[in-house]
Amino acid sequence: AQKVTQAQTEISVVEKEDVTLDCVYETRDTTYYLFWYKQPPSGELVFLIRRNSFDEQNEISGRYSWNFQKSTSSFNFTITASQVVDSAVYFCALSPFDNYGQNFVFGPGTRLSVLP
Amino acid sequence: EAGVTQSPTHLIKTRGQQATLRCSPISGHTSVYWYQQALGLGLQFLLWYDEGEERNRGNFPPRFSGRQFPNYSSELNVNALELEDSALYLCASSSRENSNQPQHFGDGTRLSIL
Numbered sequence: 380a381q382k383v384t385q386a387q388t389e390i391s392v393v394e395k396e397d398v399t400l401d402c403v404y405e406t407r408d409t410t411y412y413l414f415w416y417k418q419p420p421s422g423e424l425v426f427l428i429r430r431n432s433f434d435e436q437n438e439i440s441g442r443y444s445w446n447f448q449k450s451t452s453s454f455n456f457t458i459t460a461s462q463v464v465d466s467a468v469y470f471c472a473l474s475p476f477d478n479y480g481q482n483f484v485f486g487p488g489t490r491l492s493v494l495p
Numbered sequence: 496e497a498g499v500t501q502s503p504t505h506l507i508k509t510r511g512q513q514a515t516l517r518c519s520p521i522s523g524h525t526s527v528y529w530y531q532q533a534l535g536l537g538l539q540f541l542l543w544y545d546e547g548e549e550r551n552r553g554n555f556p557p558r559f560s561g562r563q564f565p566n567y568s569s570e571l572n573v574n575a576l577e578l579e580d581s582a583l584y585l586c587a588s589s590s591r592e593n594s595n596q597p598q599h600f601g602d603g604t605r606l607s608i609l
Contacts, residue, residue, distance in 0.1 A: 423603060424600035
């Protein structure tokens with residue numbers, strides 16, 4: 380069975396602090412995709428990143444960075460120098476490599492509050 | 496390119512009524528997925544429609560149903576509404592040609608049951 384765990388239900392930080400959101404997944408598939416989505420208070424899901432299972436190279440995009448470690452089944456997300464606009468619920472998700480028609484398995488989400 | 500569009504934005508119903516939610520996928524996408532996000536819970540997969548057929552459904556009762564039209568837009572119908580159906584309903588679309596691309600999500604319909 381596939382499962383995504385985000386152990387941190389809520390995190391509060393002060394602006395400019397760095398924050399890491401944890402994601403641990405379970406799957407029997409040898410190839411798969413991992414995703415991070417952001418859900419601001421308005422409700423829509425915003426795609427942040429997709430990572431395939433055979434590419435463990437870490438990725439950085441501006442203030443965002445992702446650390447994928449297959450050995451520990453983790454795909455953690457770090458925001459550097461957080462801003463108030465980063466306040467949102469962040470979801471980690473897992474899908475089979477050929478994800479056409481396959482529903483994503485989402486984690487429960489982590490609510491991040493960045494205080495001014 | 497227009498994204499996935501959902502209507503209405505908000506819907507208020509009472510117990511026992513029926514609700515209809517609508518979704519228009521990105522042009523060229525043939526698959527539509529429905530998810531429920533109840534308060535305090537994560538995203539739960541509801542239904543997957545492709546080429547007009549229901550291909551898969553999550554662990555929801557039969558009063559959750561829907562259909563997909565020839566233009567690939569979709570409706571989600573919820574009958575005999577219950578208080579716990581109050582949630583944000585998200586629609587996503589994808590295409591077979593780009594099966595390894597992330598699903599694109601709409602802005603959601605917030606359903607409130609009074």
